[in-house]
Amino acid sequence: MIKTIFKRLGQLLLLVVVLAGSFAAHEWYAQKPFMFRAFLDRTMVKMAFDSPETLTSLGFLESMGIKGHNAELDDDRPEKGDELFAQVEQIHQTLLTYQDEDLSEDDQLSKEIALYLLEFADTAKAFRYHNYPVNQLFGIQNGYPSFMEAQHQVNDVEDAENYLSRLQKVKVKFEQNLQGLKIREDKGIIPPRFVIDRVLEEMTTFVETPVEENILYTSLERKIDEAEDFPAEEKGRILASAQENITQFVHPAYQLFIDYFTKLATKATTDDGFWRLPQGDEAYRQSLKFFTTTDYTPDQIHQTGLVEVDRIQSEILTILASEGYNASNGFTAAIDELAADESQYYADSDEGRAQILEDYQKILDEIEADIDNAFRIRPKAGMEVVRIPEFKEKTSPGAYYQQPAIDGSRPGRFFANLYDIKATPKYSMRTLAYHEGIPGHHFQIAIAMELEGMPLFRRMSPFTAYTEGWALYTEQVAWELGFQDNPLDNVGRLQAELFRAVRLVVDTGIHAKRWTREQAINYMKANTGMAESDVISEIERYIVMPGQATSYKTGMMKILELRTKAQNALGDEFDLRDFHDVVLKNGAVPLAILERLIDNYIAEKQAG
Known part of the structure; x- marks a missing residue:
């Protein structure tokens, strides 16, 4: 869960290049930047730059001619998770050194939200393996081809070569994820039997599909055809290499999972709830x-x-x-x-x-x-x-x-x-x-x-x-x-x-x-x-x-409750556009904080 939290947060780097360029050397390298906002933004920037897949999804470095990250895949070793938790603890400690009285009202809100996330991450650490990272809805087995199809752009030969590189490196990525699956197995965290049956069916169908019909091949071919000025003489070579890479690297990666889940199926049960897992009730809460x-x-x-x-x-x-x-x-x-x-x-x-x-x-x-x-x-x-x-x-x-x-x-x-x-x-x-x-x-x-x-x-x-x-x-x-x-x-x-x-x-x-x-x-x-x-x-x-x-x-019931609260308090002074402004202009927040924001809006409106 914690990895998902910070990977999602890392997808917000519209101004990364501007920010990185505007950071003074001290603000970029200091353990505690002088500016609180610089500390928050720098943290997200550094996390995002540690994820080549996130950088590809953001798609802003390419306009500067920076494309090397598009040849790489994320490091999914369990040890990276350990590093992330250690990094979160350091961020938490540094955040607490910023005193509320030195911060603006908006920065205080940012600090409160950041602390909410960091403290939850600390609590969730004990349950980091209470999930099924490969299942019928999501996981590397369908996330990888979806990522390559939807996010990896191919506009020239370099882009295509990077695509080929990612085809080669996928087996390593599957091996890294397999380590995490085996840790879960050792802890007794095994998906229900129907989940295993579904992913086995999905992956078997994937590898049995002729290479020329595989989405990793057809997507690349389509992107080459749609690219302006892509050298016609290079198309055949690139597609031949893609066919070879899918056969030599992609299919064996999927076979690793097929073999593993085939054996794991013998340990799976038809009980479906978290209650059946070790510490399952607490993990569900x-x-x-x-x-x-x-x-x-x-x-x-x-x-x-x-x-x-x-x-x-x-x-x-x-x-x-x-x-x-x-x-x-x-x-x-x-x-x-x-x-x-x-x-x-x-x-x-x-x-x-x-x-x-x-x-x-x-x-x-x-x-x-x-x-x-x-x-x-x-x-x-x-x-x-x-x-x-x-x-x-x-x-x-x-x-x-x-x-x-x-x-x-x-x-x-x-x-x-x-x-x-x-x-x-x-x-x-x-x-x-x-x-x-x-x-x-x-x-x-x-x-x-x-x-x-x-x-x-x-x-x-x-x-x-x-x-x-x-x-x-x-x-x-x-x-x-x-x-x-x-x-x-x-x-x-x-x-x-x-x-x-x-x-x-x-x-x-x-x-x-x-x-x-x-x-x-x-x-x-x-x-x-x-x-x-x-x-x-x-x-x-x-x-x-x-x-x-x-x-x-x-969430819906809480937002409606807060809208009714504002309508009752303000009467004819209530304006739905004002209410929506307050809800939308602060970004996503915990529901208790949203209620306080609405209370502040009501008080300000009543004060005239």
Whole structure:
């Protein structure tokens, strides 16, 4: 978890070159820079420069002719994790030497947020191996080809040579990750059997695919073809080398994992929750604390979910009854009737899927053009809708967002899963587009990245309850603003909120109350009306990402609570644009800090 935290923080270096150039020698090399902001930014810069993959993703050094990092992959040895924890401890000690009375109000807030992260990292150290780094959703086995396809740019022969270098070095990277997997095995932290079966299927399919059809080959070929002025005489040589490297280095790397997980499967069980692991209950509570930024217990979260499920289902039934659907036989029957309406789906064809992407973009363009009455601040970065790569969409979630490149070379992207056409009913599309795109993740993440005068780490602090809570909150905002005037679109919105409420129940059910995977699937299917393929994918996600799914509804409920608090306190003086400014202009923060920021806004407004 700690590695993920700081790797994500390292993705904020829009001004790295400017900052590095502006640091005085003392500020760059001193253990304690004179300027507090310099200390914070320098820390993030140094961490990012220790990750060639992060530098590639940021894509700003290339414009200066610096490309050597694009030939390298991150060092994933367990020893690097040890070094990171030692580095975190040193950062913590130095941070405490800056006295609050010497800092501005904004710097004090930055210090408080940094301390929150560092102190959590110290607590989480004992649970650094309580995870499944190779699973059906993410891990090096699908993260590596996705990274090479989406992040590694090929505009000239040097870029292509660097691509070939990374193909050669992938076996070392897999070997390093294998060390960590074996440490987990020794500690009794073994994925459930279905996870192993899924990744074995994924990796076996990957290596059995003809090299010329492998995404690592086809992506390189496409990039060469799209590159301006790429020497035609070099294309054949590069692609021949890529074919050889995939055969000699990439496939053997995957075979290492295939062999390992085949043996590990004999030790795996069909129990799915964290409760079964050594110190599993404590590890789960730590995960809940990290993702919700609260001290809520599993029981509290579970009960909140049950109450919200009942409330939201009642609202949905009321709407469906008014639209002529039979709501007298209960929630599941009514939702099934709606789901059976073929008019609510696109054609199960390439043309139908292309139309879905086009319609998603129209929805986003429409709301972006007409929300000035709710938002003053807007991101400069644009966004686009693309399909999740087909090779991994079967086990991917329904959608996800990818932040824009800091140098402006790539817009924000809303990735849509089009594997099962029944998982994309028309009445759910608006809500999903608002959540992943505008004014949801794209607004929050892109605005945070573009904030001026704020320490780099605050531009994308990894507080999931805030980020996912915001995205879920904006689904309701879009409805309140009139963008879902079709009652069935509102059913789609409520279904999405119900989905997050159910998550509170099933996540805690699996990891604290010893539910089986099948119990969780049955509960979610019965209480959401989602397509079975989506339900299975979601439940399997919660099993490998304990606690993460509880952050959405927890964060949304807190933001709505704070908005109501401000409305009640300010009355006619309340302006939704002001409220959104306070929430968005401070970057992601723990929920308790967000509440204090809103309290300060209320007090300032009341003071006139």
